[in-house]
Amino acid sequence: MLTHPKAAAEFNKDEDRVNWHDKSLWFVRNKRDLAVNKIPQWEELRETASQIKMKVLSNLDTYLEEFEKNAKANGIQVHWAIDGDEHNKIVKGILDKHNVKKLVKSKSMLTEECHLNPFLEKHGIEVVDTDLGERIVQLAKEPPSHIVMPAIHKKKEEIDELFQRTMGTEPGNGDPQFLTNAARVDLREKFLNADAALTGVNFAIADTGGFVVCTNEGNADMGVHLAPVHIACMGMEKLIPTMEHLGVFLRLLARSATGQSITTYSSHFLKPRKGQEMHLVIVDNGRTEQLGREDFRNSLKCIRCGACMNTCPIYRRSGGHSYGSVVPGPIGSILSPNIDLKKYSTLPFASTLCGSCSDVCPVKIDIHSQLYKWRQVIMKEHPDKVKQVAMKVNGKVFKYPWLYDILGGFARTMLKIIPRGIIYSKLNVWGKQRDLPDVPESSFKAWYKQNRKKNG
């Protein structure tokens, strides 16, 4: 089974590539810092967004009912899916009704979660991901490695080679302008001839029944304004109460994600255009379960900005694929155990709990606290037996000061007399690339007894 430590160790075999990947993401983190520091009320915005999202979670049923009522009144057909399978069947049902053979899709992490693409392709429907990063990984037959920059793990020369192979482009030396243009031309033809367009939902507004889709490329709009059918898929937690709340979230989203003041396009959909059919699929897929977890429900505030990934020193040095989850990085590590505790059991441990993620999160999810709490849950349900024994022993040793003193002294003596070759054997994982500390003459306790302890 893929574990994060194994995948990360593999990733770290190519140090140059790790440096490149780390620097690319740190560059985005830096852009984020520059952008947020232009907003004096940035911390107040975060707190407000967090409060709004908490209000939504506390009243999610009534907000969803309000949203559905308003959406339907505006001519949007609303569907509910309990899990990924049902979501996929609903989408296929709509496509079949319209004899859709060609579907264009803008970025939706939800549809990744439901594994929609392979399902539709199995049934003979051509699915084209139109976000450039998603298109790249689609052509490369890989999953996205980042929720906002899906192809951040790919070098431009690799993309050039990929386009030559799959699109028949001329060798372009990895020139980004050339490659983007090639994609523009190729995808334009897809937009113009699509039978239907599918988008995600960045924000759904309860009191209007409308929803917002944000892109820089314009690919969501190019898809939906040309196609006769628009299907929008959303995780049920993407709601906000009223339209004025968008002011808060749209100011936070792009700055957190890429350091831009806003995405190029923030399209607000209320009614289908004349002659078009608009569908909205509301998806649970484990969210109601997470909602019931007192320690972890805050993770549902997430607006999928990816800032936590950009800042995470472990994500930057191991890459999104090493998590093995649809959503990687810090937020992925607190969402995924809810879906499969055993499969994703190494993810909450793929962290030093440095807290940087929590401090960049625009909705103030206490990510690092949740990582700590998931660790307790995981070790209770699927304990690592070796670690369990070691920690139980530690617990006992630390309970008895006399035992701790004796064992401490013993350990120090052993380290002094055992030959270096044995100390730094293969079993000593710490010692692979680091030295152990030098052994002091005495413990602090012994020194204190000698030099400070008052007699009598």
Add this chain to the structure above:
Amino acid sequence: MDSRAKILDRIRQNKPEVDSSFDLNQFLDVPFDDLVESYQASLAANGGNSLDLPDKGKLEGILLEEVGDKSFVDLTGIIKSKTSFNYEGIDQPKELSEVKILIVAGKLGVAENAAIWLDDDILHEVRALPFIVERTIFILDKNNLVPTMHHAYQTLGGMKSGFGTFIAGPSKTADIEQNLVIGAHGTKSHLVVLV
């Protein structure tokens, strides 16, 4: 029980009971710099161009020069001496594909991020127009500049038609090794004429 009922039922069982409080007014009553200058700086940062044109009389001339002999749609009615592409006569939106330039008046502009609001009324419900062309020229009245998104939503006062969008610059992507490329699937260039 159908999925809708199941989901709502589960939510009712699992939702937290937490008090939350927030005040959006704190973001409205803030000092701000010169709106035109901020707007222009934001637009430049987004890869767009601006033109400050206090003399409206010169507007048609400038637009005619921009358009040249390319196929264009003018939703503002400013261009009188040339015929714009007849978008009303089309069957399907994809027939708009040959249009190269769109001229449109924005309802308002946001200084902090250069976003301009367009909606179904302004677009005559031809939603594809601002995305399918190569160049968009916005006419924006300086009096319709607001400092932040909070002010924008306050001014808009809700959705007045079935679709609306904030457009803040030309389309772009940095998906290839974080290299910024202007002109992804939407427009390749974006001009705002401030009147």
Add this chain to the structure above:
Amino acid sequence: MKVGLFIPCYIDQFYPKVGIATLELLEKLGVDVSYPENQTCCGQPMANSGFECYSKDSYELFVKNFQQYDYIVSPSGSCVYHVKHHFNIIDQSKEVEHIRNKTYELCDFITNVLGDPGFEASFPKKVGLHQSCHGLRGLRLGECSERVGVPFSFAESQLKKVKGIELISLTRKDECCGFGGTFAVAEEAISVKMGKDRLQDHIDHGVEVLTGGDMSCLMHLEGLLKRNGQPVEVKHIAEILNSQC
């Protein structure tokens, strides 16, 4: 005001000089400080590994040892963070609440409880400050680069009082060093890479002595420096603040 000195287990065993420096510094500052000898560990290693159930005895022992003091001071941000935040799983008696409120990291204590007094110290070296994460973001011992706010750092303000010291700016001022407790072993490859990158930042900027408020981070960084023969010295901040004139 009676202060109890809390010396983390690994400082007690491997870095007694840090404990000594802390004690001497507090004594110099006129603090009535003593060291309860029955202390062992704050329980962090077990808890961070997912076994906080095995830490409860350590918590109870800690409370028993320190409840009599007005303040508890420690040269370790991560251990103090653990006491303040994770002692929440035992019964919250008055004593436990007192302990959680009154346990302080060293620089925090000097700045905010002792009233930020002056002191005589001299350390004429180029010093790079490693801002340990649990202290910085956990205890808010300084403003971190992620947040928008007025910059401050208790550690820096104390270091600035030391004669001759030159504090060196880094490219990434508060990135994690990669120690992370059992992470250092469980995710060895990344832990080492993070440490190496941190060190390179210091080396690139000409740092002669690397310091910080957490000996755990410093132990990991020093281990790398020694293995790779890199000419940077490592000293806990208590040692610098306690340096002789």
